Amino acid sequence: MGSHDLFIEKLSREIGPVRRPWPNGKRVIAWLLTALPCGGASSLLFQRVLTDWTQPGALLAAFQLLLVFATGTLAIRNAFLLSIAGRKPLSWRWFAPPILLWLGASTLSLGQAQGQIHHPDEVNCYAFMLAVSAPMMAIAIGYLRLTRALHPLRTLATAGFGVACMALSLLSLCHPVEVHPLDFLLHLAAVMTIIGATVLLGWKWVVIR
Structure with missing residues (x-):
């Protein structure tokens, strides 16, 4: 028992104060x-x-921009x-209504784009979303690393979804208002890639060991 007391005393001297995380809204x-x-x-x-x-x-x-921004903010909050x-x-x-509304609005935009000439620079939508999401993803993982997570897969996937929504919001600021079918597929592919990348890159830093 004496050795236990010495061990506890040693840990008490070495351990540092626990830093309380900010309130979630902050x-x-x-x-x-x-x-x-x-x-x-x-x-x-x-x-x-x-x-x-x-x-x-x-x-x-x-x-659509307001929908994805609000959905992304809620997703980051949840993460x-x-x-x-x-x-x-x-x-x-809570996420089903804005996602369904966004899908419906995107379908209407696809209908407006029928017969229009495809913009040659729109094939970069996928690369654009990945590029703008990279720093946002790193910052999100950094925030999550401060607290770790009991459910890292769900937490990282939720954070990745929030980052993807923010990347789509930034894309909306420099994208034609009409959406072509190839655009829509590239947007969805980028969202899935960002979620997967967030899980893979953040797993080491968020899992409680």
Whole structure:
């Protein structure tokens, strides 16, 4: 028993104070204020024209932008909540309405794009989303590393989904208001890639060992 007491005393001397994480709302705002500018800076690697919001269909495009931004913010909030035991995140039922609305709005945009000439620079949508998501992904993993996670797969996948939504939001600021079928497929492929990359790259840093 004496050796146990010595061991406990040694640990008491060596262990440092536990740093309490910020309130979740503050963490979300801090992430947005750091991640979005970094993602915007990465977008400068691409030559793109800003979205012309005077074109027909701009209102629908703006509605899609608001949907993905709000969904991304909720997803990041959920990821931060999942990383702390005892916190109750929103269920996926909260995400179903905005996702379905976005899919419906995208379908309407596809209908408006029928018969129009495809823009030659739109094939870069996939590369654009990956590039702008890279710093946002790293920052999200850094935030999650501070608390780790009891459910790392779910936490990282949720964070990756939030990052993908923010990448899509940045893309909406420099993309034609109409969406062509190839665009839509590239957007979905980029979302899946970002989620997978977030899980793979963040697993080492978020898993509790």
